[in-house]
Amino acid sequence: MTETLGSTGEFGLIAAVTKGFPQGEDVLVGPGDDAAVVAVPDGRMVITTDLLVEGRHFRRDWSSAYDVGRKAAAQNLADVVAMGARPTALVVGFGAPTDLPTAWAVELSQGLADEADLLGVSIVGGDTVQSDKVVVSVTAFGSLDGRRPVLRSGARPGDEVAVAGRLGWAEAGFAVLTRGFRSPRSVVDAHRRPQPPYAEGPRAAIAGASAMCDVSDGLIADLRHIAEASQVVIDVRSQALAVPEPLEAVAAATGLDALTFVLTGGEDHALVGTFEPADVPDGWTVVGSVAEGNQDLPAGTVTVDGAAYAAPAGHAHFAS
């Protein structure tokens, strides 16, 4: 008989998963008490939280438990590096039905631990509860190591806009999966398990990025967040955006537009930043520029090749 959470029980589950959570030297009190205690040598803690809900952010028939764990950790760690910070720790809330196989929960936790381990991040605490659908909440922490945080509000006219990481791959994978297919494998894998360019966040901060965020809602939508917070206009040059072959293949097979994947697809957790032209780090791709607002293009506007962008601007929750 398959062991389920009902037979393993809350405390059995906690014991099974926490033994796979190595604790770094900054962890003063780890899992098992009312709260964890983490050293914050910098005196400032970077904090971000995300909630993932089955059927909305993942499907158990599309993604393995391990991949859901990797993705849940990745999207939070990407938010930390998007501040220019170094991720240090995370805590996890986990809700699941009683009949969930215990192995599923253990594999999820292994995915979380392995993604955290890429960056030496400790999983310092959590909560497990019963719920009809699987719910995963992750709160991630980071250290600025003495640097200023890189906010969305710092972009200045004359800056260049540059990107690190992939755009549109996860969205193309989602388009494939929603049509019942499983290939091209590269985009399906990208949907299941994002690969944020973690090291580039602190690197961009050190290089002098004036603004930065991670691309979770889509390039245009996330640049709009920067344009609004910074009160500037941002133009994207479509010629500068690579449209990789697998995205062209998905576009051809589905009748969708490959450039739209790149401009509006989120969940690859690329990083987009603004820099003075001399400061753009090696390996980042310049894809646009920052200008002042004017009567025709008010501050907060994002254009593509100088013109308003007509296609859907990206993902928003609760949209009908």
Add this chain to the structure above:
Amino acid sequence: MTETLGSTGEFGLIAAVTKGFPQGEDVLVGPGDDAAVVAVPDGRMVITTDLLVEGRHFRRDWSSAYDVGRKAAAQNLADVVAMGARPTALVVGFGAPTDLPTAWAVELSQGLADEADLLGVSIVGGDTVQSDKVVVSVTAFGSLDGRRPVLRSGARPGDEVAVAGRLGWAEAGFAVLTRGFRSPRSVVDAHRRPQPPYAEGPRAAIAGASAMCDVSDGLIADLRHIAEASQVVIDVRSQALAVPEPLEAVAAATGLDALTFVLTGGEDHALVGTFEPADVPDGWTVVGSVAEGNQDLPAGTVTVDGAAYAAPAGHAHFAS
């Protein structure tokens, strides 16, 4: 027409709720960026997280949105003070269906903000997503202000066990509500909105508490956590436990046992600590004592009046 999350949209909701979130002076970057940044002058951050799921932790027909918000904040803030720490900040994840009235979400956030405000705590960030049922995740933070954390593992033979706050009230309220009644109002209110003795956590730490936790699973179950972590035996004296009149009334009306509410009811978020006899703070009630384990009563055991306690030991998730 009632405005719903579907018409308000994610960004409209975030704008509506965050304006009610005052930010304290320790908040270096508040809501609206990829992550928040909070000052941690002590150099150590206390961190705890909880997940609340509709139908499991609250029912929308039993509790107002405002009360759910108060409770979600309270149970996390109680975990922070149970470490002997002063709560400083929290972040919130919120999942809800598209047809949820926007007013419900705004009232929930007001409840969170008001409970946080009791302690000068800032709500520094969050995430809103779509889900079939309402889900609220809260991660709370605190400062030890130079003190050592009070762990579950510090109880020593010869210590006394003392309690601050109420026991059994929320459980009696739950018993009433499950039977379709709404009174006695005092226990129903206790179920809807716990009143943890926040100030007593840091006070107990300063007084020298050797171990402490908040009573969320029930007194016996939470004392077992202390007994196991400290490798001691704890005896509770039932005569020392007050059984308040409303609990007697509920017991008489339901055929349940009032003392069982007190011994096994969680969710009032009382604090239970162990102290050298001279250190028990004023206002705390001594309810038992700590001893070494022996052949008959191995370490990790909790007894009531010297005997093994036969009734259910408290709440555990995923229990059948």
